[in-house]
Every structure is written in C-alpha cells, then in structure tokens.
Amino acid sequence: MASAGVEGSAELRIDGVAKRFGEVAALDGVSLQVAPGELLTILGPSGSGKTTLLKVVAGFERPDAGSVKIDGMEITALPPARRDIGMVFQNYALFPHLTVERNVAFPLEMRNVGKLEIARRAAEALALVELAGYEQRLPRQLSGGQQQRVALARAIVFNPRLLLLDEPFGALDRKLRETMQLEVRRLQRRLGLTTIFITHDQEEALVLSDRIAVMNKGTIQQIATTTEIYERPANDFVADFVGESNIFHGTVSTPGTVTLDGGRMLKVNSDRPAGTKVGVLMRPERFGTEGTNLFTGEVIESVYLGTSFKLRLACEGGLELLVRQPARGTLPAPGARVAVGIEPEAIHVF
Ligand code: ATP
Secondary structure (H helix, E strand, O other), X not given: OHHHHHHHOOOEEEEEEEEEEOOEEEEEEEEEEEOOOOEEEEEOOOOOOHHHHHHHHHOOOOOOEEEEEEOOEEOXXXXXXXXXXXXXXXXXXXXXXXXXXXXXXXXXXXXXXXXXXXHXXXXXXXXXXXXXXXOOOOHHHOOHHHHHHHHXXXXXXXXXOEEEEEOOOOOOOHHHHHHHHHHHHHHHHHHOOOEEEEEOOHHHHHHHOOEEEEEEOOEEEEEEEHHHHHHOOOOHHHHHHOOOOEEEEEEXXXXXXXXXXXXXXXXXXXXXXXXXXXEEEEOHHHOEOOOOXXXXXXXXXXXXXXXXXEEEEEEHHHOEEEEEEEOOOOOOXXXXXXXXXXXXXXXXXX
C-alpha cells in the first residue's frame, strides 16, 4: 500500500476560485498549487474561508468562478464520489453502528472491491494507524484519538489521490493532539500523499507543514515554507497571526535605517531606498541583553514559562516591547528596569 500511495500521489492546482454566499465573499480569487507528496496547511482565523476552499476541492461546493485540477485534469464539476479524495473532519463522523473494520472497509465496498482484498487492505490501513487488534470494536468503545485514527485509516484505505484534513484534532486535548500531529506527518510522508490540512492553530501549522497558506477574508495573504512565513512574513496580518510579534511602522531614513512613527531610530538589514514606508517585525525571542539596537524599559508584565521569561516592557518614546529571555536567575518583577538589544539582521522589514 505504501508504494501504491507514492506512485499515486497527485498534483493539485486551484486557479482563481471565487465563492460568494449572499454578501459574503467566502473565497475571493484563490489560487494555489500543492506538489505531489506535499503537505500544505491552510491557516487562518474563523470565517476566513478555509472550509469553503476544502469543500470546493472535495466537490461539496461549486465555485462561482475558477477551476480545480488534479494532475492537470479539470475536476471542478465532478461529483465528490468520483474525485478519489480521502477526507477527515473534526467530528469523526464514523458510522456508530459499524465496527472499526466495517468503517474502514466502507470506501472499498463502495468501490466494489472483492471481499478478500477488502479484508487485506482494511487490516493494512489499521496497522498503519496502529490499531491492529481493534477491528471488532464499535466507535463508542474507542477514545477520541483512536476514533480519529480510524477516520484516518478510512480516508487512506482506497489509496486516494489527495487527502483533505479539516481541523481533525480540534476536539482532542493538547497532548494527544501533538501525538496525532506527528503520526499524521509520519503517515503522510510514508505514503507520499498530497495533503491539505486546515487549522486555525499556528503552532499546529508550523509543526506539520511543508508549506503554509495564510488566509484572511477569502484571500491568500502569503503562501510559503514554514520558516519563510515565520521569519519573513509578507504583511502585518501574517506577522501578527503567526507567532508572537512586535510590529511597528515607519519610514526608511537612509538605507539601513528606519525611523519609527514614534521617532525612534532602528538599524536594519535592508537596502530599501530612503522615504519608503515600511513595517518592521521583531520576534520576542530575538532580543538579547545587548545588541546594536538597545532599548531600556520598565517591566509592566512578567510571566515565568518554564524555559523562558516573557516580559512586556514600556520603553522610551511610548514603545511597548514583548520580549522572551531564557529563564535564568529570578523573574524580573513589574516596575524593574531592564535593558534589551536586537541586531539588525534579526529585524524583518516588510
Ligand atoms: P472556521 O475556522 O470557523 O471553520 P473557515 O475559515 O473555515 O472558518 P468558512 O467556513 O469557509 O470559514 O466560511 C467563510 C465565510 O463564508 C464565513 O463568513 C461564513 O459565514 C460564510 N459561509 C460559509 N458557508 C456558508 C453557507 N453555506 N451559507 C452562507 N454563508 C456561508
């Protein structure tokens, strides 16, 4: 089955897809490509259009404009059952009255696969999700994580060309969610399955993805590798939505220097010409105790996080900074004065 998955892995191409619900533009001209064997995460806040996009790919929604292609073949008008797409949703949606084995066998029965072949492939899929031995249980006799693994086995058992996962671990507790994320990643790599994973959880997106597409209000804000999204976000929305951030705006005064709107000067690593309006992003963990750009400020909030201290500092010129430092010594108390610094190359200009 593993080799069949790799051979069958497909390329997905979405071009200019638009979908309105009355006044709401749920999708406003979305284009993206997912390479064979790639895991692309769609990350965005509630209502940004993630589920609608997945429904268009799966065939449950017909777009007003645009096209969906698998390996160059237009599938925009094809009914869901003929798309060969495996899907897992947040609310398991297992058949409650069927055993684990029958649940997993279902897509094969739909495809008129022979009995012996069904038994063999169901057993294989259950082994892949580490549920061998659970064949005769009913869904209600399983934990939430196990139920999601059955759903996953059912989604991959027919060697789909594409796997779609819509917040599949949303209902699980944090620890189990982390375990399942790693399991899905391992399985997806092993089978070489082209996969779209939807989440509003930026940590989950960073852990899982080859690339992330960040969505807001029906449009894709940026589509890039996880490091690119985190280190070099394209705009305020992406910088703010992914990770903790200090975002300021200003004007390039000379190449390599930005004057922030409050008047503070920053040395940066950017050759944008003088007069350019820019945003600057400083991640909290990129501050040290010294650096080319120095700030002193009063601690207004301090939190101990095990391995790090998280400090909110009120600095000169009304600048407020969020800073993370390795937890050493005692946690600075509110009111204490603290100096921090950041190097030009640690500042992202956009
Ligand atoms: P969530 O993370 O909350 O699931 P989402 O990013 O998946 O959100 P969608 O479910 O795609 O967002 O919804 C996008 C927009 O389209 C929302 O404003 C939603 O209210 C609207 N919408 C989605 N489906 C319908 C529908 N069937 N009828 C009317 N409006 C809809």
